Each structure stands twice: as C-alpha cells, then as structure tokens.
Amino acid sequence: MLRILRELLPSKLRNSLREKSLIRKAVAQNEIFYCRALSGESDYNICINSDLTVSCNCQDFDGSGHIGDLNSHTLEQIFSGPTANKFRSLLAARKFPIPTCSHCSDLKAIPASEVNVALSKDHVPDNGIMVENTVLCNLRCHMCNREKFMELRSGKLSLSLSDVEKIALLLKEYGFKRLLYFNLGEPFLPTDILEQIKIIRKYNPEIRIITSTNGQLLDKSNKIEAALMMDYIFVSLDGVNQDTVSKYQVGGNFETAYQNIATLVAERNKLGKRTPIVKWRRLLGQVYKQ
Numbered sequence: 001m002l003r004i005l006r007e008l009l010p011s012k013l014r015n016s017l018r019e020k021s022l023i024r025k026a027v028a029q030n031e032i033f034y035c036r037a038l039s040g041e042s043d044y045n046i047c048i049n050s051d052l053t054v055s056c057n058c059q060d061f062d063g064s065g066h067i068g069d070l071n072s073h074t075l076e077q078i079f080s081g082p083t084a085n086k087f088r089s090l091l092a093a094r095k096f097p098i099p100t101c102s103h104c105s106d107l108k109a110i111p112a113s114e115v116n117v118a119l120s121k122d123h124v125p126d127n128g129i130m131v132e133n134t135v136l137c138n139l140r141c142h143m144c145n146r147e148k149f150m151e152l153r154s155g156k157l158s159l160s161l162s163d164v165e166k167i168a169l170l171l172k173e174y175g176f177k178r179l180l181y182f183n184l185g186e187p188f189l190p191t192d193i194l195e196q197i198k199i200i201r202k203y204n205p206e207i208r209i210i211t212s213t214n215g216q217l218l219d220k221s222n223k224i225e226a227a228l229m230m231d232y233i234f235v236s237l238d239g240v241n242q243d244t245v246s247k248y249q250v251g252g253n254f255e256t257a258y259q260n261i262a263t264l265v266a267e268r269n270k271l272g273k274r275t276p277i278v279k280w281r282r283l284l285g286q287v288y289k290q
Helices: 002-007 011-028 075-079 082-092 099-103 112-120 146-152 161-174 193-203 221-228 242-248 254-270
Strands: 031-035 053-055 066-069 107-111 129-131 178-180 208-213 232-236 277-282 285-289
Touching (some): 011 031, 011 099, 011 107, 031 082, 031 112, 161 193, 232 254
Parallel strands (some): 232 277
Antiparallel strands (some): 053 066
C-alpha cells in the first residue's frame, strides 16, 4: 500500500523522497555513491545524441545529464573532463548531480574507504554505448514531450552520414562490443538508415547492434535490409489490437506494425539467419518472440 501511495505522488516529490532515503542509508552504512556509467563499467547507459552531445544516462529528458560534446572534444576528454569529474565528486559526497541518478541502475553504493578508487575511474565504457541517430519520431505518444527533446538538440535533429562515420571510427578505436542504436527518436525514420548501418558494420563487423522501434516504418526494402544487419530488435507495440494501440501510440497502426514484424521475421528465416532476434513489447510485458 505504501508503494502505491508513493506512485501517486508527483515525480519531483517521489525523486526527493528517494534521494533522501538513499542518502540516509548511505550515511548509516558509511557508504558513498558511485556511477558505473561514469566509471566506464556500464554496457549501455552513455549516449551519443543526434547533435553529438554526450549524456551520462539513457533517460536524459532535460539535458541535465550532458557531460560533453564530440564536436569539440574526444570521448576520452569528455570522460576525464570537468562535468564528469564534478558528477563523480558530488556522488562521492553523497549528493545527486542530476535527478536521474536516484533511480538509475548504474548508481552503486560502495564503502567510503574506496572514495579514491571511485574518483579515479574515468575510462571510456568500451563494453557498450548508446547512439541516438535521430530525435524525431513518426508517432505522438501521450507521455512523450517531443518538442522538448527537439529543443535539447540545438537544431541538429538527426545524424548525418559523416557523423555516423565519425561515430563508427570511434566505436572501432575503443573496441566497443555492443551498440544500442536508439534513444529518444525512431531509429528507422531516417531515409538513409541502411547506409548508416552499413557504415557502422564496415568499421565494426563484429559489434552487437541492438535497436528499439515502433515497427511502423519497417515497410520498405532498404529498412528491412538495415534491420537484417542488426542483432536484436525490440518492437514497442502498445497493445494487441488497434483499440489499445491508439490509446497510447497516437498515429500508430496495429496491423501495419504487426505485418512489418511478420515480414521481417520471414525475410530473416528465408536467409537462414538466426538474427536479428525480434521481441514485441507492450505496456504490460512481452507477448511475442521469434
């Protein structure tokens, strides 16, 4: 019952209560906070945005998590730079630099005696990284603040092919093992999505590519070909018929997305491939797997 009552509170108040609870616990156990993402240990939470800014988390909905810009600095410089170091220092002082920290899966509590170790870890997270190829979307979901997201990108709403090549070379340089190719937009919206994936594969043939899509745009041969070059695809289709989908995904069409999933799986099977693995996600769980 207490948990239900907390969920009814405004999000800012919930965050504040959670932060205070975590701080009290850390003080009582003589612990400090530590960010696995800023320490290079996360396999997904660092995100390169469509304007080449870099966020420290995958839910940077207000830009407060920006730690640098690849237009002016290298990824290594960003991780050892003033903003990232400030975030680490605040966490070590049992303070949260941004609201997202308190509910981030990469937030860890460690013994206060390990503070020097926590502050010295700043290497690039070569296990995995997220790349947002566009902040634009073909849908207008009720909970999505698309206009705000677009404002955050300073007019650069999608990656150019030269941007993609720059990122592909960066992935190769640091030996990234996993690429999550999505964030706040629909990754299959750009007309050059196939060229983007080809560039990434050219320099990183073994990297594992994961994406998440609403499935509405997987209806052209070039986009299906791009999807077939990936390893894992999550399809967000919020319901099992048009009535439920239209309640949440404004502009979404259930039959279109469902048929696109079926076509993609059929094309994959025809080629004798095992990837991409395709999972259908709805609001209350997974209902389809191939």
